[in-house]
Amino acid sequence: MLLKTGDDERVNQLLHELQRQPLTAADQRSYDELLYLYTVRQADLLREKGDLVAAYDTLAPALAQRPNDPVAVGALARMYLANGNTDKAIELYKPLLAKSPDDPQLQIGMAQALSKAGDHRGAEKAADRALELAPNDAMVLASAAGIFRAQGRNAKAGELYARALALQAPAKADANPFAGTVAANPFVGKSGQRSQSRLSEASPSQIPQPAQVQIAALAAEDEAPARGLSSNSLAMNDRAGGYDAQPLRRGFDDDSRLAVARPQDPQEEARKSMQTALDQIKQERSPRITQGVTIRTNDSESGLSKITDVETPLEISMPVGDDRIALRVTPVSLNAGGVKDSAKTRFGGPNEAQMAAAQALLGSSPDADQLNTALGVNGPAGRQKDTGVGLAVGYEMPELGLKADLGMSPMGFLYSTAVGGVSIDRAFREDSHFRYGASLSRRAVNDSLVSFAGAEDARSGLKWGGVTASGGRLQLGYDNSEYGVYGYGGMYKLQGHNVEDNTRLEGGTGIYWYLLNDDSEQLTAGLGVTAISYDKNQGNFTYGNGGYFSPQNFFSIGVPVSWSQRTDRLSYTLRGSVGLQHIEQDSAPYYPNDRNMQAALEQISQAYAASGSTLTTRYSGQNKTGIGYNFNAAAEYRLSNNYFLGGSFGMDNAQDYKQWTGGLYLRYMFEDFTGRMAMPVNPYLSPYSSSSN
Structure with missing residues (x-):
């Protein structure tokens, strides 16, 4: 009964008392069984705390006594699974199931191993079988819930967690069974684990101390060097919960350690773990409404590349089974300012009638004023601004890592068009540090008013712009919580109204290190490289140009740094990068999408030259290298249990x-x-x- 209720200290004391007493054969068998189950339990608890070396050392005597028993072998298998060795776990687990296919603990253990190995169908089948065999076993219910949650099936996971909590049993939300034979400690030196085992000590105890006592005592010894008690010191590895440095010289049954232990009730810990998981699922599946306002502006040339973009997005998101659906309404207001006199020849252009009128003057040696009048250069180009409302529907499938959306760029703009995309982002398998992503999309290019909404030259009535980028992107990444690397590549076709088509190629790679990474703080620094190439220079604003940044070659190398911190009510992130960027842009004609118009302009420019004036017909190229930087900050504050206020700056x-x-x-x-x-x-x-596309 004491073992079932989790009173490990009392069980430990009872075992010591019985060890000193003469026992009948029947009593000795009961004693051996109690010691065996108690030992396996302490090994499990140590595994859950992340110290696989200590867990194996504790389990070794039980494995030696009963090398084929599913209880001890299952505990060893759970250690292999915790260490990321799913293949070994499955290998150990199969013979156990072959002998006892109707054991729910074995079925749920195999389900967890298969889930982490990426075999979701096999995991679901084994979990369903375990639930069928033990529909009222809280441990089985909670373990199955964890499997379904990892697969993104939160609705079913929430139901199982609720049933497990209702049973009020001392369940563990994270239990995994499999097996093996006793040998040298296989976890020594593994990532996050100690470099030395205690199995080589002369007299290992037959009655291991309670796991919570060991953990508390070892944590206390972490401060021993500062107190001059370095003879048995251990350095806590806070990333994995293991221990580095010197091996312990005390036996597992050293009662002096009981004084420093403050063990918590494992059953209560399990119930809290299940309740926390259930609360998180409810929150993840909660309907939510978000209203925002964003402002984007720059200090570029008025009427051309300058833009002030004010958007007030509204999103209503609802759960649909395990998935989510969202309705998005986004009013947008754009203002590029007025076209100044110095920029009038670099915006829009003359219509056919104006061009013909200017050509008709060529035989009479016109001056610049006559040509300007014919071309309509001196007239008002009109204030460049537009408003519209974008609509979209989004759908998310967490189980598959899929997201999709479909909508319209802001209706009310000069040009509005269908936009949307589909993407996948997921790990190769549940316990893998490798991730992959892929996306296909058609998005509005929002660099300028011309590219986003389209523009009209009031002098000629010419309209152009409204550019979209259609294409795909692939990416790979690796992150083991100590460092990460990534790489990506993409290709897009850019098209607009009365705008020359273009192609963009992009790629990048980088590496970053976690300088600090715990539950409430995170600091990373790294190195990133980006390369972009456009087929044509479309970064101008005369008729036929898209008005978006489009260098033929862009290369940057930067050092990004990121700092994040959170409390119970506040979370914030600061990100910045500084480095070098190199830009190459080709010379481009004023009217790249109309050869006849460009030829006429070049002909008229000769008349300007003859009159002692100039009319530029091509944009010059550029080749420059300089400092590139960016800075972003974001924060979110919980006003109450239901309201959150957030903000961002960049x-x-x-x-x-x-x-x-x-x-x-x-x-x-x-x-x-x-x-x-x-x-x-x-x-x-x-x-x-651009950050959400």
């Missing part, structure tokens, strides 16, 4: 101007939020933000 330099972005949002969740804030914070952004 700045960067692009080409020959600086850009600033900022935003605020308020989110309401229908379910109470009782957990910790997410870290790093993921601020709510407009669907048209």
